[in-house]
Amino acid sequence: MKPIGKIQLGKQGLTENFIGSLRNIFKTHENVKISVLKSAGHDKKKVKEYSEKILEKLGKKYTARNIGFTISIKKWRKERG
Numbered sequence: 697m698k699p700i701g702k703i704q705l706g707k708q709g710l711t712e713n714f715i716g717s718l719r720n721i722f723k724t725h726e727n728v729k730i731s732v733l734k735s736a737g738h739d740k741k742k743v744k745e746y747s748e749k750i751l752e753k754l755g756k757k758y759t760a761r762n763i764g765f766t767i768s769i770k771k772w773r774k775e776r777g
Contacts, residue, residue, distance in 0.1 A: 701725035705767075707735035710746060715753050722754075722771050730767040738765060 701721040705714065721728050730750070732743050740762075747760040747767045756775040761768045 698725050698727075701728040702731070703728060704731045704733055705736050705746060706733050709736055710749055710753075715750070718750070718754070718769075726771050728769045730769065732765045732767065743767065 701724070703714075703717060703721060708714070718728065718730075730746075732738070732746060736742070736746070743762055743765055747762055747769075750767065750769065751758055751760050754769075757772050759770050759772065759776055761770075
């Protein structure tokens, strides 16, 4: 099993560079944990918005789960619903 990749979401929010970095991490990992820092907007609604936008940009092969201020994203082999 491959280790879990980790990345931080900072004050710049969701930029194209962040999404590109996320795609590069998924080349070697199946799971990625994104830590949402205080500077990115530290409330639960904002974290949920970030996870929805990330899934929208990555595609249907990914699912997300929010735990506190951490977003866990999993890449599947086939597209999900």
